[in-house]
Amino acid sequence: MIKAEAVNKKFEDLQAVRDLTLHVKKGSIYGLLGSNGAGKSTFLKIIAGVYKPDNGKLTIEDQPIYEQPDTKQTVLFISDQPYFFNLATLQDMADFYAGVYERWNMKRYEQLTKHFRMDPKKRLNRMSKGMQRQAAFILTLATMPNVLVLDEPFDGLDPVIRQQMKNLIMQDVADRELTLIVSSHNLREMEDFCDYVGVLHEGSLLFERDLDELRTDIHKLQLAFKEVPNEDSLKQDLDVLHYELKGSVVFLIVKGQNDEILAKVNRLNPAVVDMLPLTLEEIFIYELGGAGYEIENLIVE
Numbered sequence: 001m002i003k004a005e006a007v008n009k010k011f012e013d014l015q016a017v018r019d020l021t022l023h024v025k026k027g028s029i030y031g032l033l034g035s036n037g038a039g040k041s042t043f044l045k046i047i048a049g050v051y052k053p054d055n056g057k058l059t060i061e062d063q064p065i066y067e068q069p070d071t072k073q074t075v076l077f078i079s080d081q082p083y084f085f086n087l088a089t090l091q092d093m094a095d096f097y098a099g100v101y102e103r104w105n106m107k108r109y110e111q112l113t114k115h116f117r118m119d120p121k122k123r124l125n126r127m128s129k130g131m132q133r134q135a136a137f138i139l140t141l142a143t144m145p146n147v148l149v150l151d152e153p154f155d156g157l158d159p160v161i162r163q164q165m166k167n168l169i170m171q172d173v174a175d176r177e178l179t180l181i182v183s184s185h186n187l188r189e190m191e192d193f194c195d196y197v198g199v200l201h202e203g204s205l206l207f208e209r210d211l212d213e214l215r216t217d218i219h220k221l222q223l224a225f226k227e228v229p230n231e232d233s234l235k236q237d238l239d240v241l242h243y244e245l246k247g248s249v250v251f252l253i254v255k256g257q258n259d260e261i262l263a264k265v266n267r268l269n270p271a272v273v274d275m276l277p278l279t280l281e282e283i284f285i286y287e288l289g290g291a292g293y294e295i296e297n298l299i300v301e
């Protein structure tokens with residue numbers, strides 16, 4: 001659906017996006033994580049057709065987007081600082097969108113405005129940052145997009161509105177195969193929302209994973225032994241990412257299939273075996289720790 005092939009973007013001497021290749025499948029949510037200045041906004045602006053890549057190729061449903069009004073009809077971008085016309089109300093913006101976007105759905109706009117208790121006659125520049133962001137969401141969702149490109153979309157929204165926005169988006173993903181790419185600094189924010197995550201670092205993609213696969217492929221084990229086997233025999237046949245011994249209890253983070261891991265571990269006759277769920281944060285620490293990346297940059301409450 002969204003295909004970036006070896007995309008580059010430079011600002012004078014600064015390589016903001018470097019040889020970036022990334023695919024987002026139709027009907028999926030891709031979370032783009034990265035610390036300040038990693039290149040997220042620049043890359044999202046290339047996807048949205050705001051910037052032209054210096055070289056490489058960016059297509060959406062096999063169509064280019066830069067200077068292509070037809071593609072832009074169904075690819076909507078909410079930047080980290082939503083823009084509205086000076087002095088405009090939400091209703092003024094809705095009327096403008098209705099004239100520009102062929103699939104504009106006035107009924108949906110009215111339903112969402114009511115749902116979020118927005119006053120359509122109030123000037124947007126007199127609204128709070130969070131309300132302006134809600135207004136941008138309402139306008140965007142009412143255009144019935146095929147693709148949404150969202151830059152730090154939940155910043156400034158309170159937890160209730162944030163969850164409602166996520167639910168609305170997930171509903172569109174389920175009902176109409178909406179495709180999303182969304183940036184964030186916050187790993188936890190992405191955990192319950194994305195199907196795929198990629199980490200951008202100095203303009204390059206450092207790490208990319210399917211979250212469902214990740215959750216089923218990496219496990220945390222707590223093993224208690226009467227007599228603890230030595231570290232080497234424990235690690236034998238297992239793809240161990242982390243080992244820790246506390247008294248007679250061994251903690252392991254292991255890659256692989258659940259049943260196979262348990263079968264191998266049980267051969268060592270542990271007195272107790274506990275398989276515990278791993279958070280996305282833990283997975284990233286173990287997977288990215290080795291790459292020397294400061295994962296703490298991504299974990300923000």
Ligand SMILES: Nc1ncnc2c1ncn2[C@@H]1O[C@H](COP(=O)(O)OP(=O)(O)OP(=O)(O)O)[C@@H](O)[C@H]1O
Binds near residue numbers: 016038042043185
């Ligand atoms: N219009 C511009 N002109 C010059 N340099 C720019 C421009 N836009 C971005 N940059 C530089 O490109 C690099 C990547 O910036 P970008 O905004 O894409 O990062 P980001 O990952 O979105 O960061 P943040 O999380 O802080 O928003 C930064 O070093 C930034 O200073």
